[in-house]
Amino acid sequence: MTGFDHLGFLGFDTFGTVVDWRSGVARSAAPFLDRHGIGVDPFAFADEWRALYQPAMEEVRSGRRPWVRLDVLNGENLRTVLARHGVAVDELPDRELADLNQAWERLDPWPDSVEGLTRLKRRFAIGPLSNGHLAGMMRLARFGGLPWDVIVGAEIARSYKPTPETYLRSAEAVGLPPERVGMVAAHNDDLKAARACGLRTVFVRRPHEHGPAQTTDLAPAERWDVVVDSLTEAANALGCP
């Protein structure tokens, strides 16, 4: 396909775009909630936990808090959510909390992800350009068989998307100017910020990321360079048979 010959790297939002975090977190949470008699639906629990994700990163983005990795933020947020449900968090073994926190590293890829990435990788270097930390992205890739060439994103940049630094330092790390990098995401805000930095944009519709009643990111908010329903379709659109 013309128009993408100059691209050297595709960076992927990962939670929601490549993997199904909601089902995976619910799956890990279910036995924990049972064991502790916490009467909340595992999917609702996943949503509550995830709802604290942006505010926690905003503390870092705003400069109110120094750089800290996502596993630390997720761990703090887990304690907050559990406390809301009346759990005496400080009495739980650290090991059990740490294990549940690693739910974010045991998420299934969407059914098209591994095939799509494998095809895209034949033509482009690929890697997560995620807010996840390096070790978490590494273990997530091993869990789901995601064939990344490299891991960039928040930890490399020491900044959380959608700050310009996250995109620009990731591009620099893979040795390319922003216009030779494509951002692949299911989130309009992510693509908007990437485009403002000069990256090309690929929107992947993931209408069930937030469950059956999802209302956000159902459609492209701008004329993104590519709009598709899966990573295999992205491979088609980008000329990767």
Added chain:
Amino acid sequence: MTGFDHLGFLGFDTFGTVVDWRSGVARSAAPFLDRHGIGVDPFAFADEWRALYQPAMEEVRSGRRPWVRLDVLNGENLRTVLARHGVAVDELPDRELADLNQAWERLDPWPDSVEGLTRLKRRFAIGPLSNGHLAGMMRLARFGGLPWDVIVGAEIARSYKPTPETYLRSAEAVGLPPERVGMVAAHNDDLKAARACGLRTVFVRRPHEHGPAQTTDLAPAERWDVVVDSLTEAANALGCP
């Protein structure tokens, strides 16, 4: 195999241990030397270029020079070597120098490397723990089909081996204490420094890294945890069928 169950990550020295830099650099240099009438054997040219590698990194390790990536050091060293041979470096197109500098990203793996890494990857997370920069390691992996899970090493640590920081920050980046990381290298000095940081050690004999007359690193200088002749043998020794 007992004794390695606790390992979570294997970090690999790359130039010399996984890929054959000398033949690869000579192969890229040969047409360049021909074209410019530079009367030096391509292998001798590779050796001369490589000889400037440690002194250039030492400027950074010592703190005399702020952190700078390996491609920048290699590029400066290339100009130095060419100038020694009477080449008017400033008259050469930047593009041509940049292309020759990327010889370090077009190096063949040793014949056992891809199979060995593929087997080791089934049990351990694997990645370069090299002085190479992230983009260079990424392109080298794509060139040779090296199935890394992640890229750590000098750029992640902003420090060059054998400083302790390079090993310790790489271990931290993959989320493991040093004793759960194994360092795989063909160089005794690298392993000595890794061991001092608490890493486990795997020595791979590469007796032709420096050509047929190699005199260094022909044998283990200490009792390393594992001593082998190839990465497939390393896979055997570490229980990866």
